[in-house]
Amino acid sequence: MSDNRKQTALQVHQLFKPLKELTVTDFPADSTTPQSVQSGLSTNAAGTLAYVTIIPAIIFLVAEPYNKNPFVRFHSWQSIFLGIAMFAVDMVLSFIPILGWFILVPLAMLGFFIVWIICMMKAYKGERFKLPVIGNFAEQQAGQ
Numbered sequence: 001m002s003d004n005r006k007q008t009a010l011q012v013h014q015l016f017k018p019l020k021e022l023t024v025t026d027f028p029a030d031s032t033t034p035q036s037v038q039s040g041l042s043t044n045a046a047g048t049l050a051y052v053t054i055i056p057a058i059i060f061l062v063a064e065p066y067n068k069n070p071f072v073r074f075h076s077w078q079s080i081f082l083g084i085a086m087f088a089v090d091m092v093l094s095f096i097p098i099l100g101w102f103i104l105v106p107l108a109m110l111g112f113f114i115v116w117i118i119c120m121m122k123a124y125k126g127e128r129f130k131l132p133v134i135g136n137f138a139e140q141q142a143g144q
Contacts, residue, residue: 046060089112
């Protein structure tokens with residue numbers, strides 16, 4: 001090993017040596033009381049993420065801090081029912097040849113996309129936006 005490398009290694013060792021020698025008593029004690037740990041996601045963010053796919057909606061219905069919150073439960077159920085409705089409409093319209101395939105299905109999916117974006121925006125703002133038929137089912141399942 002050359003002298004430059006030895007000297008550089010020694011300098012690096014000297015830089016990190018004080019870190020090894022520090023103990024807990026070297027740091028001042030915090031005089032404030034500890035804050036309670038939060039779950040990580042705000043209620044609005046969890047309600048919004050429930051609309052991303054059905055998977056986060058199901059996770060929020062099962063995961064401990066979120067399944068107790070009525071706002072998150074409502075948006076999770078509404079997201080699940082919106083996905084089911086979208087799938088059902090797609091299946092029905094797909095049986096109509098030509099007109100269904102090239103006109104009705106794309107229009108219906110565009111409509112669902114717009115509703116999906118509106119639901120996400122309302123959930124992010126903290127609003128309980130209830131879709132006409134699906135919202136009633138979501139409220140029943142969420143327990144309100």
